[in-house]
Amino acid sequence: MNKPVVLVAEELSEAGLAVLGADFDVRHVDGADRAQFLPALAGVDALIVRSATQVDAEAIAAAPKLRVVARAGVGLDNVDVEAATKAGVMVVNAPTSNITSAAEHTVALILASARNVAQAHSALKGGEWKRSKYTGVELDEKVVAILGLGKIGQLVAQRLQPFGVELIAYDPYLQPARAAQMGVRLVSLEEALAEADFITVHLPKSKETIGLIGDKELRAVKPTVRLINVARGGIIDENALYSAIKEGRVAGAGIDVFPKEPVTDSPLFELDQVVVTPHLGASTHEAQEKAGTQVARSVKLALAGEFVPDAVNVQGGAVAEDVKPGLPLAEKLGRVFTALAGEVATRLDVEVRGEIAAHDVRVLELAALKGVFADVVEDSVTYVNAPLLAKDRGVTVELVTSPESPDWRNVVTVRGVLADGRTVSVSGTLSGPRQITKIVEVNGYQMEIEPTDHLSFFAYSDRPGVVGIVGRILGDHGINIASMQVSRDVKGGKALIALTVDTAIPADVVDQIAGEIGADSGRSVDLAD
Ligand SMILES: NC(=O)C1=CN([C@@H]2O[C@H](COP(=O)(O)OP(=O)(O)OC[C@H]3O[C@@H](n4cnc5c(N)ncnc54)[C@H](O)[C@@H]3O)[C@@H](O)[C@H]2O)C=CC1
Numbered sequence: 001m002n003k004p005v006v007l008v009a010e011e012l013s014e015a016g017l018a019v020l021g022a023d024f025d026v027r028h029v030d031g032a033d034r035a036q037f038l039p040a041l042a043g044v045d046a047l048i049v050r051s052a053t054q055v056d057a058e059a060i061a062a063a064p065k066l067r068v069v070a071r072a073g074v075g076l077d078n079v080d081v082e083a084a085t086k087a088g089v090m091v092v093n094a095p096t097s098n099i100t101s102a103a104e105h106t107v108a109l110i111l112a113s114a115r116n117v118a119q120a121h122s123a124l125k126g127g128e129w130k131r132s133k134y135t136g137v138e139l140d141e142k143v144v145a146i147l148g149l150g151k152i153g154q155l156v157a158q159r160l161q162p163f164g165v166e167l168i169a170y171d172p173y174l175q176p177a178r179a180a181q182m183g184v185r186l187v188s189l190e191e192a193l194a195e196a197d198f199i200t201v202h203l204p205k206s207k208e209t210i211g212l213i214g215d216k217e218l219r220a221v222k223p224t225v226r227l228i229n230v231a232r233g234g235i236i237d238e239n240a241l242y243s244a245i246k247e248g249r250v251a252g253a254g255i256d257v258f259p260k261e262p263v264t265d266s267p268l269f270e271l272d273q274v275v276v277t278p279h280l281g282a283s284t285h286e287a288q289e290k291a292g293t294q295v296a297r298s299v300k301l302a303l304a305g306e307f308v309p310d311a312v313n314v315q316g317g318a319v320a321e322d323v324k325p326g327l328p329l330a331e332k333l334g335r336v337f338t339a340l341a342g343e344v345a346t347r348l349d350v351e352v353r354g355e356i357a358a359h360d361v362r363v364l365e366l367a368a369l370k371g372v373f374a375d376v377v378e379d380s381v382t383y384v385n386a387p388l389l390a391k392d393r394g395v396t397v398e399l400v401t402s403p404e405s406p407d408w409r410n411v412v413t414v415r416g417v418l419a420d421g422r423t424v425s426v427s428g429t430l431s432g433p434r435q436i437t438k439i440v441e442v443n444g445y446q447m448e449i450e451p452t453d454h455l456s457f458f459a460y461s462d463r464p465g466v467v468g469i470v471g472r473i474l475g476d477h478g479i480n481i482a483s484m485q486v487s488r489d490v491k492g493g494k495a496l497i498a499l500t501v502d503t504a505i506p507a508d509v510v511d512q513i514a515g516e517i518g519a520d521s522g523r524s525v526d527l528a529d
């Protein structure tokens with residue numbers, strides 16, 4: 001069988017490639033070369049990128065088999081996450097892989113800018129012994145403003161504290177108390193601009209942040225200020241920064257990122273007061289090893305159809321260890337539900353009862369939805385597109401949780417209302433130390449049956465002889481019964497036979513059984529595929 005194809009579009013660490021191992025057909029392409037990149041996407045199951053590859057709607061459309069885009073780093077501004085989600089493609093990143101390296105590079109650029117290291121280095125290597133020209137400034141007792149006090153911003157704050165600086169930050173999404181715990185005073189952008197001796201940017205690239213520091217803002221800063229950008233080009237407007245330095249309104253800058261990359265002709269390059277690096281914030285062996293191995297592991301999980309903790313476009317949030325075994329259970333229940341219903345419900349409740357309901361179990365709703373649509377749509381149903389399939393079909397979905405369980409067990413129920421008003425439900429649990437999946441309820445009938453590959457249900461009026469008829473017909477067709485249970489509401493009332501068989505029951509045999517026992521309904525579901 002052909003191995004899943006993983007296209008590596010930018011440099012991935014050896015450690016990351018080793019995690020992929022021999023399980024995949026690993027191919028390489030220059031993601032920055034569109035003429036090469038787009039054709040290479042045909043037949044690709046997973047795509048691994050960094051910051052130089054534009055994974056836009058065109059690229060996603062060129063990869064009809066694509067199931068996951070993995071960004072070996074933090075920033076996702078080069079990935080059209082919305083387009084990926086619409087296409088049912090999971091997007092994952094490595095959110096902590098390179099934050100230490102980026103924070104350390106920030107400190108490097110702050111010090112290099114403060115002490116004119118790069119400029120003095122070039123002059124001396126060029127034969128000039130000049131000292132007063134490169135007189136710098138201390139960090140001690142200076143004010144450092146951090147724009148974006150997130151993972152990297154916080155690491156920068158920690159690393160700068162020993163330099164005796166006063167730390168302030170602008171981050172409207174952070175609580176002042178949380179910042180205070182880090183020894184940082186939250187301020188407005190205006191206060192940050194007015195008070196700072198150093199301004200360092202650690203913001204994601206977004207419509208909000210592009211141009212955040214423009215001409216107006218650079219007229220509100222101290223003329224001795226130095227600006228550092230190890231986040232994304234364009235957050236500090238490059239032309240405004242150039243003019244501010246040329247006019248003596250800004251003392252200097254340390255820039256690692258640029259509006260368009262690669263770049264060799266930025267106006268900033270002609271300014272002696274600016275130290276630059278070619279997007280090196282994450283370029284350490286340690287960061288690349290972490291980023292590569294983390295995304296490789298995510299790719300393996302995604303291609304195995306499993307839940308991926310670092311997925312950014314899956315609603316399920318973090319998944320507690322206790323919840324994870326419920327994922328295949330919920331998915332199976334979703335498939336059984338649709339087989340019983342014979343159609344897509346207009347409304348679905350996914351109910352989680354028991355101890356695991358104390359956790360965030362939104363991912364179980366996703367898994368159930370994945371199962372509900374698994375046998376309904378041609379395309380592969382993923383944690384990403386399952387909610388979109390429900391929305392597109394006008395199916396309202398609700399997650400219901402209750403730490404109280406009908407018995408001591410964790411029970412997941414998929415319950416739905418069909419177009420004609422009928423209700424269908426199926427519940428399951430995980431039983432015993434081996435966490436075996438058991439169906440414990442179907443349409444209100446209690447049972448305890450393991451949903452193996454071939455499962456069937458027949459609803460009928462309770463009376464003698466029915467089990468024998470079912471056994472005879474299956475025997476006549478050489479179909480062996482693995483397990484069978486009868487459940488009824490009251491003696492002589494309505495009953496349900498649930499059975500698992502070793503080989504699939506053909507539709508005509510299902511109809512024959514239903515006909516001979518006068519069944520209200522007969523349903524089979526094959527979970528094998
Ligand atoms: N140069 C390089 O090699 C690297 C660059 N980066 C860049 O650094 C950025 C930040 O990374 P992390 O700290 O991990 O992200 P993060 O998401 O942990 O932190 C971002 C912070 O910015 C804040 N924020 C968002 N929008 C804002 C706005 N409009 N105004 C003020 N604050 C705002 C958020 O509240 C959050 O606290 C990434 O998005 C990426 O673009 C990350 C790694 C390496």
Ligand SMILES: O=C(O)C(=O)COP(=O)(O)O
Pocket residue numbers: 050051052072073074075076098279281282283
């Ligand atoms: O992780 C990020 O956001 C970065 O900017 C790192 O970019 P890179 O992977 O080095 O191209």
